[in-house]
Amino acid sequence: MKEFDTPGASGLIMEEPLLFAKAKTGRSGFSLPSRDVPRAELPPEAETRRPDLPDLSELEVVRHYTRLSQWNFGVDSGVYPLGSCTMKYNPKINEKLAALPGLAGAHPLLPEAMSQGALRLMFELQELLAEITGLDGVTLQPAAGAQGEYAGMRIFYAYHQKQGQTRRKVLIPDTAHGTNPASAALCGFQAIPIPSNAQGILAAESVAELMDTDTAGIMVTNPNTLGLFEENIGDIAQIVHDQGGLVYCDGANFNALMGIADMGRAGIDVLHLNLHKTFSAPHGGGGPGSGPVCVHKELQPFLPLPWIVKNEQGYTLVHEAPDSIGRLHAFYGNFGVMIKAYCYILSMGPLLKQASQCAVLNANYIKEALKEAFHLPYDRLCMHECVFTDQYQQEAGVSTLDIAKRLIDLGFHPPTIYFPLVVQGAMMIEPTESETKEDIDSLIRAFLQIAREACEAPDELHKAPLKTKRKRLDETLAARSPCLTG
Amino acid sequence: MRYLPHTQGDLQEMLQAVRAQSLEDLFSSVPDACRREQDLRLPGPLSEWELDTHLKQLAETTGPGQGRASFLGAGSYDHYIPATIQALASRSEFYTAYTPYQPEISQGTLQAVFEYQSLCSRLLGLEVSNASMYDGATALTEALFMALRIAKKKKTVAVSKAIHPHYRQVIRTYFEPMGFTVLELDYTAEGQTDTATLQANEDLAAVALQSPNFFGCIEDLSSWAERLHANKALLITAFSEPLAYGLFKSPGSLGADIACGEGQSLGISQSFGGPGLGLFTTRKDYMRNMPGRLVGQTRDRDGKTGYVLTLATREQHIRREKATSNICSNQGLCATIAGMYLASLGGTGLRDLAVLNRDKAEYLKQQLREAGCQIPFSATTFNEFVVRFPAAKQDIPERLLARGIIPGLHLGPYYPELEDHYLLNATETKSKDDLDALVKEVAA
Known part of the structure; x- marks a missing residue:
C-alpha cells in the first residue's frame, strides 16, 4: 500500500497528502456572492485559463487543515519551555476581542472621526508600555522584534546624522540575540562583537576598550541570552554616552523585569518589546508578531511616522515631522496583535510584576533541580530562563539534539537548543509564569529520566522521537536539493 | 488571577527549593540604580466582563457603522471571508x-x-x-x-x-x-x-x-x-x-x-x-x-x-x-x-471571484461616467479606479460622507496634481444597490 492509501496509517494521527493531491477540478469550497451586475468584456491583458490552483470541497478543506493542526504542538497542547520565546498562555478572551467586527473590519484609511476607537487603543497601549518600561516615547509600528531592532538602529543612524556625524560601528555582545548584527547591518553599521566575562555578563571595561567616536552605540540584550541580568548596564551606558553613543536594549526578555526594572534609569535610550512574548499575544506558528520600540524623550522626534496625538477633538495622526525616520509599515503595524497585548495588560494591571516574579521563580526552580544532572555553565541566580549544556551527557555520546528529541516523546516541547552560541550544546529553558508547579515538576522528572537514559541506553536516545507522526527529519537532504513547492 | 497558577503554598515550597526568602530576593542581580522607584501605575486588573465591555465600546467608535458603504481600497480590501x-x-x-x-x-x-x-x-x-x-x-x-x-x-x-x-x-x-x-x-x-x-x-x-x-x-x-x-x-x-x-x-x-x-x-x-x-x-x-x-x-x-x-x-x-x-x-x-x-476558492473559484470583482468595478465606473464624472486614466483596471467628480459639484465627497458613504481615498495629499481625484474600490461585497446609491448621490 502506498503511503497515503489509508488515512489511519499511524494510529489516530491521520495521514494527509498535499492539497494538490486531493483536488478535482470543478469542486468548490467557497460561496460566491451572487452576480447582480452585467458581465464586462474581458480585457486583452486577461489570462485565458483559470489559475492553476487546486479545487476542493468545503469539507475537504476543513478536514485537511484540521488534520494538519493535529500534528502541531502549541502552548495549548502542553509545556513549551522554549528559551527566549516566552511561550506563556495566550488568553482566549483576547482572541475574541481582537476579532470584534468593528476592530477586525476597520479600514486603515478611514477618516479619523471614524477611527477613534482604534486610535485610542493604540495611544493608550503606547502610554501603558511607556509606564511599564520607564521610557518616554513609544512606536507600535514594527511588525516583529527584528523590525523593532531595525527601527532602533535606524534611530541611531538618524540621531547621529542630526548631530552631523556618520558613525559606522555598533557594539554587540556575544550574549545578544542572533538578529542584532543583521539589524545593525541593514542600517549600514558594522557589528563589532564583544565577549562576555566569566560571569556570563558584559564587563564595563570591555565596552570602554572598544567604544569610540566612530561607534554609534551598543545593542545589549538584557536579560541576556544566558538568562542573566546585565548588572553593569549603568556603567556601560555611562561609557557609551560619554563618547556620544546611544544604548539599545533588546527587550525580548522583558518578561523577567515587569514592575522591577526602570530602563530609563538604567540608561537605556532605545528598547524594543515583543508583544507576542511578554504581552501574551500568540506567536501564530511564526508570526504575526509586534515589536514596539520605546525611547528616551530626547529620541522621540525620530520615531517613525505617523504619530498618534491626543488633543481636544480626540485622537489624530501626524504625518510629517522633520527628524522622523519615516514609515516602516504600509499602515500602523500589526494592530490585531496590539489589541491582544492591550487586553492582557488591562487584565493584569499591577499584577504584571507578579507575573515576572513567578517567571523568574520557575526558571530558578528548574535550574536548582537540574544542575546536578546537567552541566550549568553559569551557576548563579538567573532571570526568566536558565541555560544548561550537554557536557555530562556527551561522555556517553548523547547530544543536546538527542535530549531535545527525547523530551518530545515524553510529552514536552524541547527548550531552545544550540543557542546562545557562547556555550557549546546549549539548552535554554524558559518555563514562563503560566506553568503550575506540578507541570514544572513533571518537566524536571522528564529531564532527569533522560539524564539516566543517557547513561543506561544512550543509543536509544539517538532514535528519538519515536511517537511523533514523523521521525527525525533529514535537514541536510532538504538543504542539499531544495524542494520548496509542490 | 487566572493566568497566574501559583498558590501561596507553591510559592513557599519553590522559594525554599531555590533558597530564597522572598520573591524580591530573586532580583538581587538588578542594581538599585536600574530599579523602579514606584510600583507600576497601571489601570486594572479588569475582569473579563469589564474588558469585554470596554473593547466593545472601542469597537463601536471605529468604522463607518452598520449598513454604511465604504469605497476605500488603496492597499486594504473588503472581501468576504468564508466562515x-x-x-x-x-x-x-x-x-x-x-x-x-x-x-x-x-x-x-x-x-x-x-x-x-x-x-x-x-x-x-x-x-x-x-x-x-x-x-x-x-x-x-x-x-x-x-x-x-x-x-x-x-x-x-x-x-x-x-x-x-x-x-x-x-x-x-x-x-x-x-x-x-x-x-x-x-x-x-x-x-x-x-x-x-x-x-x-x-x-x-x-x-x-x-x-x-x-x-x-x-x-x-x-x-x-x-x-x-x-x-x-x-x-x-x-x-x-x-x-x-x-x-x-x-x-x-x-x-x-x-x-x-x-x-x-x-x-x-x-x-x-x-x-x-x-x-x-x-x-x-x-x-x-x-x-x-x-x-x-x-x-x-x-x-x-x-x-x-x-x-x-x-x-x-x-x-x-x-x-x-x-x-x-x-x-x-x-x-x-x-x-x-x-484552497477554499480553488482555481475555478478564484477566477469567478476575480471576474465578479472587475465586473462590479466596471459597472460602477460606467455609471459614474454617465453621471458626469471623469475617469482620467484609460488603462485597464481591476477592482479599483480613479475618479474625478464633476467640477461643478465640489461638495460631493462631503455630501457622501454625511450620508455615511465613504467615497474612496482622496488622492490630493499623495499626488498634488490629482487634487480633486478619488481612488474608488468595489469588490464582491458591494451590491448593485450600494453602487447605485453612490451614483445617485453623485448625480444629485
Whole structure:
C-alpha cells in the first residue's frame, strides 16, 4: 500500500497528502456572492485559463487543515519551555476581542472621526508600555522584534546624522540575540562583537576598550541570552554616552523585569518589546508578531511616522515631522496583535510584576533541580530562563539534539537548543509564569529520566522521537536539493 | 488571577527549593540604580466582563457603522471571508505554536506553509516563494535590496510613482542609510508607468512597478521585462491586490524576476491595516538570495515525506550581519490563512471571484461616467479606479460622507496634481444597490 492509501496509517494521527493531491477540478469550497451586475468584456491583458490552483470541497478543506493542526504542538497542547520565546498562555478572551467586527473590519484609511476607537487603543497601549518600561516615547509600528531592532538602529543612524556625524560601528555582545548584527547591518553599521566575562555578563571595561567616536552605540540584550541580568548596564551606558553613543536594549526578555526594572534609569535610550512574548499575544506558528520600540524623550522626534496625538477633538495622526525616520509599515503595524497585548495588560494591571516574579521563580526552580544532572555553565541566580549544556551527557555520546528529541516523546516541547552560541550544546529553558508547579515538576522528572537514559541506553536516545507522526527529519537532504513547492 | 497558577503554598515550597526568602530576593542581580522607584501605575486588573465591555465600546467608535458603504481600497480590501477560515485559523494548535524549530511536532505548520509557498508560486507564476514577509511594503523594500545583491556592483534602482505611496515611503526609510540611488519613474496620461522617464543607465539593478498599480491600472509588464532584461536589470512587480491574478496574466509569465506584495485580500481581516501578509516569489536561480524563511520537503528516518525549515544559511542566526535580511518572525498564521482561503476558492473559484470583482468595478465606473464624472486614466483596471467628480459639484465627497458613504481615498495629499481625484474600490461585497446609491448621490 502506498503511503497515503489509508488515512489511519499511524494510529489516530491521520495521514494527509498535499492539497494538490486531493483536488478535482470543478469542486468548490467557497460561496460566491451572487452576480447582480452585467458581465464586462474581458480585457486583452486577461489570462485565458483559470489559475492553476487546486479545487476542493468545503469539507475537504476543513478536514485537511484540521488534520494538519493535529500534528502541531502549541502552548495549548502542553509545556513549551522554549528559551527566549516566552511561550506563556495566550488568553482566549483576547482572541475574541481582537476579532470584534468593528476592530477586525476597520479600514486603515478611514477618516479619523471614524477611527477613534482604534486610535485610542493604540495611544493608550503606547502610554501603558511607556509606564511599564520607564521610557518616554513609544512606536507600535514594527511588525516583529527584528523590525523593532531595525527601527532602533535606524534611530541611531538618524540621531547621529542630526548631530552631523556618520558613525559606522555598533557594539554587540556575544550574549545578544542572533538578529542584532543583521539589524545593525541593514542600517549600514558594522557589528563589532564583544565577549562576555566569566560571569556570563558584559564587563564595563570591555565596552570602554572598544567604544569610540566612530561607534554609534551598543545593542545589549538584557536579560541576556544566558538568562542573566546585565548588572553593569549603568556603567556601560555611562561609557557609551560619554563618547556620544546611544544604548539599545533588546527587550525580548522583558518578561523577567515587569514592575522591577526602570530602563530609563538604567540608561537605556532605545528598547524594543515583543508583544507576542511578554504581552501574551500568540506567536501564530511564526508570526504575526509586534515589536514596539520605546525611547528616551530626547529620541522621540525620530520615531517613525505617523504619530498618534491626543488633543481636544480626540485622537489624530501626524504625518510629517522633520527628524522622523519615516514609515516602516504600509499602515500602523500589526494592530490585531496590539489589541491582544492591550487586553492582557488591562487584565493584569499591577499584577504584571507578579507575573515576572513567578517567571523568574520557575526558571530558578528548574535550574536548582537540574544542575546536578546537567552541566550549568553559569551557576548563579538567573532571570526568566536558565541555560544548561550537554557536557555530562556527551561522555556517553548523547547530544543536546538527542535530549531535545527525547523530551518530545515524553510529552514536552524541547527548550531552545544550540543557542546562545557562547556555550557549546546549549539548552535554554524558559518555563514562563503560566506553568503550575506540578507541570514544572513533571518537566524536571522528564529531564532527569533522560539524564539516566543517557547513561543506561544512550543509543536509544539517538532514535528519538519515536511517537511523533514523523521521525527525525533529514535537514541536510532538504538543504542539499531544495524542494520548496509542490 | 487566572493566568497566574501559583498558590501561596507553591510559592513557599519553590522559594525554599531555590533558597530564597522572598520573591524580591530573586532580583538581587538588578542594581538599585536600574530599579523602579514606584510600583507600576497601571489601570486594572479588569475582569473579563469589564474588558469585554470596554473593547466593545472601542469597537463601536471605529468604522463607518452598520449598513454604511465604504469605497476605500488603496492597499486594504473588503472581501468576504468564508466562515471556515475563522474556524480553522482558530485551531489553537496552529496559533499557539512558535516558529517550527522542532519539525517532528510542527508538521502542521510546516506543511501548511509549504502549501502556501506552492500556492503563491502558482498564483504569481514564479518558481519559488518564501514563507512570508511582514507586509507588501517591506516585501517590496526587501525585493529591491535583493536585486542589488544579485547585481553585485550596481547601485541604482528605479521605482514607479504609481506604486502605493506608503510603500515608497517605507523604501525611503530603508534606503536612506545605505547609499544607493533610488530613481522615481513618472506615470503617463493613461495611468501607467512612463517608459520614457527611464534613461539608459548601466548602473540600474532593477525597476519596481506595481500591477494593478496604485491607480488600479494594469501595467504592461512584458514590454518592461523585455527592455530591462536586454540591459541586465531585473523587473520587480509589486501588488496590493493579489486577487487580480485570478483574472490577469501572472507577473512571472510576463517576465517578472521577483513578484511580491500584500496578501491581505486572501482571507485576512483588514484589522486597521495589520496584520497583513507579505507575499514574496522569485525565480529558482535567485533562491539563495531571497530574504526570509523557507520551508522545504525532506524525508524522515523511515523515508516518509516531511517538511522542515531550510536554507537557513541565508538567515541572520547563522550568517549574522551577512544575512539576506534580519527578518525572523514573519506572518506565519496569515500565510496559513491565505493557504486556507486559496484552497477554499480553488482555481475555478478564484477566477469567478476575480471576474465578479472587475465586473462590479466596471459597472460602477460606467455609471459614474454617465453621471458626469471623469475617469482620467484609460488603462485597464481591476477592482479599483480613479475618479474625478464633476467640477461643478465640489461638495460631493462631503455630501457622501454625511450620508455615511465613504467615497474612496482622496488622492490630493499623495499626488498634488490629482487634487480633486478619488481612488474608488468595489469588490464582491458591494451590491448593485450600494453602487447605485453612490451614483445617485453623485448625480444629485
